[in-house]
Amino acid sequence: MTPETPDTFDQALSRRLAKLSAMPVDTSRLDRALRAALAPAAPVRQRGIFRSLAAIAASVIFALLVGMAFLQNRPAQAAPELMLQLHRDLVSGRIASMQVDSVDDVNQAFAAFGQNGVQMAAPPEMQLMACCLKDVGSKKVACILLKEQGTPVTLTVAGLDTVRPPDSPPVLHNGETFHVQSGGDLNMITVDRGQHRICLIGALPAEKLMALTDNLKF
DSSP: OOOOOHHHHHHHHHHHHHHHHHSOOOOHHHHHHHHHHHSOOOOHHHHHHHHHHHHHHHHHHHHHHHHHHHHHTSOSSBOHHHHHHHHHHHHHTOSOOEEOOSHHHHHHHHHHTTOTTOOOSBOOSSEEEEEEEEEETTEEEEEEEEEETTEEEEEEEEETTTBOOOSSOOEEETTEEEEEEEETTEEEEEEEETTEEEEEEESSOHHHHHHTTTTOBO
16 A cells, blocks of 8 residues: 555545535534523522413403403393393293282382382273383383283383384374384384383284373373
């Protein structure tokens, strides 16, 4: 074998170094290891406080969302369709009520319900049966169940901002403006008297329901 001369050795070393410089080197693992070693670790207590604050914030946001959804689902005024269903529920006994036989019984029941502002002076010429206080929408409605020749009729008394009148052309009766809504075999009429909105619902013609309000006074 021919011994390498200094020039030949230098040339061979240069070729090997050139090959090594051209080879790719993966330093990502080293970089991650150095970052992990140099990054300051957060104290355990501080991490616990952050978790507690995050949980409290999440709970508050959830409660606000639920409250907003609940309020949005409760209309400011009861729609006529809701009032028609109230009559069906009252007649079928699905709503708890108090038996009444006179105007005094009705007024005493309203006072017991906390509705002292509602005082009936004279009822319609019908048989009194029962009365109740019902949550309708976001307000309370005083209800009286009556009978007109065997037909159940619901009389409700509420504030002007509690029950929405039907979206129908106004009908005049004895100089008063009424609104009429029909639903199946039921008719519903509304009329405003003072600060009260009177509503009668039953399986009777609208003209008959309007006539039943002639002797109704508050």
